[in-house]
Amino acid sequence: QVRLVESGGGLVKPGDSLRLSCAASSTTSSGYAMGWFRQAPGKEREFVASISWNPSITQYADSVKGRFTISRDKSRNTMYLQMNSLKPEDTAIYYCTQDPVPRRLGRPESFSQDAPWGQGTQVTVSS
Numbered sequence: 001q002v003r004l005v006e007s008g009g010g011l012v013k014p015g016d017s018l019r020l021s022c023a024a025s026s027t028t029s030s031g032y033a034m035g036w037f038r039q040a041p042g043k044e045r046e047f048v049a050s051i052s053w054n055p056s057i058t059q060y061a062d063s064v065k066g067r068f069t070i071s072r073d074k075s076r077n078t079m080y081l082q083m084n085s086l087k088p089e090d091t092a093i094y095y096c097t098q099d100p101v102p103r104r105l106g107r108p109e110s111f112s113q114d115a116p117w118g119q120g121t122q123v124t125v126s127s
Contacts, residue, residue, distance in 0.1 A: 009121030022096030030076030033099040033106030038092035050106035
């Protein structure tokens with residue numbers, strides 16, 4: 001199973017930006033949709049954004065539309081989440097994941113508990 005490693009989190013002020021990265025251990029990841037989820041204290045894990053095996057196809061949670069941008073580099077082995085105009089409610093641990101089924105669009109429902117998950121990276125937005 002692919003290993004996923006998130007990085008790029010930190011403590012920032014409201015309105016600041018961060019870019020998260022998710023590195024996949026296998027080149028075969030290029031054939032799978034990938035996604036970002038987040039979990040705040042006391043809350044369930046929620047969908048943030050996804051990108052298809054075809055990187056031109058992306059999806060976003062309503063709460064982050066217009067502020068976050070998901071992308072994959074040309075090798076498709078690394079996924080990014082550019083987060084702009086950060087808000088305190090964005091505070092959470094951010095996890096990357098990979099669709100266990102290849103060549104799907106990346107619908108939120110496609111990602112399951114059985115999918116690979118990274119260890120998470122903490123994002124804290126506070127003044």
